[in-house]
Amino acid sequence: MEKLDRLGWAEGIGVRAFGVHAGVRVSTAGVLPQVLPLLPPGCMKSRRATVQRLYSLVIAEGSQRAGVRRMHILYADSSRIARDTELGHVLAALETDLHRYIAEASPEMTFLHAGVVGWQGRAILLPGRSLSGKTTLVRELLRLGATYYSDEFAVVDDSGKVHPFTRPLGIREDSTYAQTKYTAETLGATSGIKPLPLGVVVICKYKAGARWKPALLSNGQGALELMANSIAVRNHPHQTLQRIQKLTAGTVFVKGTRGEANESAEPILNLNLLHRSNRGEKA
Amino acid sequence: MKEREYPQARVDCLTREFGNEVLVYDQQRNVGHCLNPTAAAAWKLCDGKKSASEVAKILTQQLSAPVDESVVQLAVEELSKARLLVEAEKPLRRTSRRHAIRTLGIAGAIALPLVTSLVAPTPARAASCLANGRPCVSNAQCCSGRCGVTSGHCGA
Numbered sequence: 345m346e347k348l349d350r351l352g353w354a355e356g357i358g359v360r361a362f363g364v365h366a367g368v369r370v371s372t373a374g375v376l377p378q379v380l381p382l383l384p385p386g387c388m389k390s391r392r393a394t395v396q397r398l399y400s401l402v403i404a405e406g407s408q409r410a411g412v413r414r415m416h417i418l419y420a421d422s423s424r425i426a427r428d429t430e431l432g433h434v435l436a437a438l439e440t441d442l443h444r445y446i447a448e449a450s451p452e453m454t455f456l457h458a459g460v461v462g463w464q465g466r467a468i469l470l471p472g473r474s475l476s477g478k479t480t481l482v483r484e485l486l487r488l489g490a491t492y493y494s495d496e497f498a499v500v501d502d503s504g505k506v507h508p509f510t511r512p513l514g515i516r517e518d519s520t521y522a523q524t525k526y527t528a529e530t531l532g533a534t535s536g537i538k539p540l541p542l543g544v545v546v547i548c549k550y551k552a553g554a555r556w557k558p559a560l561l562s563n564g565q566g567a568l569e570l571m572a573n574s575i576a577v578r579n580h581p582h583q584t585l586q587r588i589q590k591l592t593a594g595t596v597f598v599k600g601t602r603g604e605a606n607e608s609a610e611p612i613l614n615l616n617l618l619h620r621s622n623r624g625e626k627a
Numbered sequence: 628m629k630e631r632e633y634p635q636a637r638v639d640c641l642t643r644e645f646g647n648e649v650l651v652y653d654q655q656r657n658v659g660h661c662l663n664p665t666a667a668a669a670w671k672l673c674d675g676k677k678s679a680s681e682v683a684k685i686l687t688q689q690l691s692a693p694v695d696e697s698v699v700q701l702a703v704e705e706l707s708k709a710r711l712l713v714e715a716e717k718p719l720r721r722t723s724r725r726h727a728i729r730t731l732g733i734a735g736a737i738a739l740p741l742v743t744s745l746v747a748p749t750p751a752r753a754a755s756c757l758a759n760g761r762p763c764v765s766n767a768q769c770c771s772g773r774c775g776v777t778s779g780h781c782g783a
Contacts, residue, residue, distance in 0.1 A: 418762075423764075424764075425762070425764055426762030426763075426764075426779070427762060427779060428762045428780070433760070433761055433762055434762060436761065437757075437761065437762050440754070440755070440757065443754075444750055444751070444754045447750070447754070448750045457748075457753045457754060457755075473748075473752075473753075474754075474755045474756040474770060475756065475770060496754070496755055514755065516758075520758055520759040520760065520783070521756065521757075521758040521759060521770035521771070522758040522759070522760075523758060562645070562646075562648055562661075562663075563645040563646055563648065564645040564646070564648025564649070564650055564661040564662070564663070565648075565661050565743060567643070567645055567650050567661070568650060568659050568660075568661040568743060568745055569745070571650070571652070571659040571745065571747060572659065572745040572746070572747065572748065573748070573753060574747070574748075574753065575748075575750050575753045575754065576750065577652070577657075577659075577747045577748075578657050578747050578748075578749065578750075579750075581641050581652050581654055581747075582641060585641055585643045585650065585652060586643070588643075589643050589645070592645060
C-alpha cells in the first residue's frame, strides 16, 4: 500500500453509501468525471480522512504502440483487481467491485441479489443468481407500468422495507454476456424513491418454452431462498437473518420456472393483488 | 455416556422461527436449513436425554396428533444428514421414508419431517457475473466460470 501511496495522485473522491465509506483516487487529472456516474445510487460525498476501502486507478500514460500494451490498472486497497488496455473495462470493474463491497460491508442494510419493482405500494422481489433472467423480467414488469427499484440488489432496512438501488439496468444481449446499460427512464418507466414494504417474492428461472405455473412456498422456505441470495450472510449471519425475518412477515412466496418474460410478467403483478387481498387491503 | 446415546441438537447454530418452521444457519459450514414443522418440533426436543419414543410421546401431545417413533427416527435421520446434531456415539437406527409414510397413513395428520438445505453464497457468487473479456481475479466472478490466470480476463 505504501508503494501505491507514493505514486502521484491527481484527484480523488471520498463517498459514503449505506453506512460504508469508500474512496477513489486516479493518477491522471480529468478521469474522475468518468468515475462519478459509476458510484452507487444514494451515495454522498464524504470528507472523512480514512475510508474502509480505497480504489486506486492508475491510468496508462503515453500512446499505444505496436508491440507495447499499456494497461490501466485498478487496485482495491493493495490488491490489483483489474488491468486492461480499455479504460471502460477497468471502470466497469471498479463499479462492480465498489457496489459489491458496499453490499457486503453495509452495517445499515442487508443486500439481496434480486431484481425489484414497485407495484401498487408494494415491492415485488425477484431473487436469483446471475443469468437467471432477473433483468429481462424487471424490464417486462416496467413495460406493464411497474416502478423501477433495482435489477441487481434488494436493499432491506431494519424495519423490513425495501429501498431503491436504481442503477441503470444491465441488459445482456449476446452470448458473450456483455451488458448494455439502460436507465429506467429511457425504457419509459419511472424510478422509485420511497422504501416499500414487501408484497411478493418470485423465485424463478428462465427456461425456453416453459409454462409459468409457480408453487407457493412457506415463509420458512422463502426465507431460506432469500438467505441463499444474500450478499453478506457469511459475514453477518445474525443481522441478515434478523432482517429477512422482518421482511417475510405477511409476504407471499412463489417459485417456478418461467418461459418468456411477457407471459409471466402479468401473472406476477396479479400475485401482488393476491397478497393485498390476503392482508385485507383494498386493491 | 448415556446422554450421547440419544440425539442432541447442535447449539452453535443461529436459528430463527417462521411460524412453526425453523431456519437454522450453520456458521461452520455456511449452510442454511429450513426445518418443516415436524422436523422443527423434533429438533427442539433433541437434547441428548430423550429417546425417540419419549420424543414421539411429547410430539403427540404438542401436535395433538399421533406421532409414531418411526417419524421421530426419520426426523433424526434428516437432521443428522444436515449435520444439525451432535454426532451420536451409537450409530443412528435407520428408518425408511416409505415405512414412516405407512405408519402415518395416507391422510396423516402431520407432515413427514423434512429439512431443506441451501449453501450460503460467497459475495462474488451472489453478485452479477462478468462478461467475457472483462478483467477478473477469480473464476467465480465470470459468467463463463473461467478467469484466465495469465490474461486476468474472463474467457469463453
